[in-house]
């Protein structure tokens with residue numbers, strides 16, 4: 223059974239726990255904070271965007287998208303709106319500067335990868351490439367047909383209502399008329415998708431009973447009538463209808479996450495829709511093993527977020543071989559960012575040819591995470607002699623996956639055998655020795 227449990231992390235954002243993997247997806251320290259502090263801030267986007275308008279990011283292990291979303295949120299708040307006079311004054315509005323030719327255009331491409339499709343459905347506010355379709359469409363009531371529908375006199379549908387106030391009763395009757403072929407009879411079987419959405423919103427707001435009406439349900443689910451209805455409205459109807467009855471764990475989770483996103487990220491989502499006019503924004507989510515996804519990818523990335531489960535659980539994304547592959551997909555001035563402090567991970571980065579450093583977390587006041595790059599000048603906090611020493615102990619023995627297709631179990635077994643057969647010093651003896659040397 224697919225089971226995930228949401229929990230509040232310390233910053234109030236939601237994290238997920240998987241009983242099957244016996245692992246958390248997000249740090250209890252704060253899912254949102256972690257995304258910001260371990261992935262986004264160390265990438266120094268302000269510095270990057272001061273010299274660049276194009277960016278490519280690879281988000282390995284997208285999950286429910288905290289890292290990509292936080293990056294985008296940061297971009298909107300601190301780059302786009304900060305440097306320009308574009309201020310979103312209302313979610314449905316944006317200042318006229320949007321047409322200002324002097325506003326620079328940004329080109330943002332995020333390739334996200336995760337093996338779990340269901341998780342991506344739990345990210346309801348994600349800005350996807352599809353939203354581009356919406357960019358020039360306004361949802362409003364000016365559509366003549368919806369006007370006609372909402373304002374029709376019940377007794378004489380052709381006559382327009384003087385009073386445009388919609389009563390619950392008139393809406394219900396009009397809705398039934400619509401569903402049962404009012405528009406079909408008028409040779410107008412389909413409304414535009416936008417109108418459908420407005421129509422549904424009105425029903426949800428004013429006449430929930432319609433959703434449970436057996437005749438309507440019958441008509442919506444009958445194949446015979448299928449061609450007359452817009453698929454979007456049928457799907458939305460079914461979703462709304464089912465939501466009333468089916469509180470499956472996944473549905474609850476969905477709603478829960480939806481609320482959390484609403485609090486934390488939906489503003490940026492709304493802004494993002496506007497921003498699509500200014501930027502060429504593209505989120506390309508691949509549901510695939512990251513190893514094959516990267517092998518089949520020709521992009522060179524400015525930033526790679528590596529947010530896989532720990533090496534002990536998911537070593538396939540922490541191997542020397544995978545890092546060698548990432549090397550070919552990282553720009554010469556690019557950065558790989560990860561939360562891991564593991565000596566085996568750092569050693570694998572070093573062996574793959576990267577310069578390796580630590581990520582300093584200012585709010586926690588300590589080093590949390592690792593950064594890898596081809597350009598040594600980009601390293602702000604070098605590994606210390608102690609860190610480098612640790613990579614030469616048994617703890618630093620790297621994971622291997624020569625053909626980039628081994629199972630995690632096989633990689634773990636091979637690694638265990640390497641450790642058992644190794645003559646290297648154990649990490650515990652190394653740590654004791656280092657403490658004695660430093661009198662700690």
Ligand SMILES: C[S@@+](CC[C@H](N)C(=O)[O-])C[C@H]1O[C@@H](n2cnc3c(N)ncnc32)[C@H](O)[C@@H]1O
Nearest residue numbers: 283284285286287288289336337338511512529
């Ligand atoms: C720690 S969670 C990532 C959390 C995520 N960054 C977020 O913001 O929600 C690890 C993710 O790795 C994914 N995963 C596990 N093995 C993978 C693989 N071989 N390739 C790609 N994704 C994988 C899991 O489905 C899970 O979503």
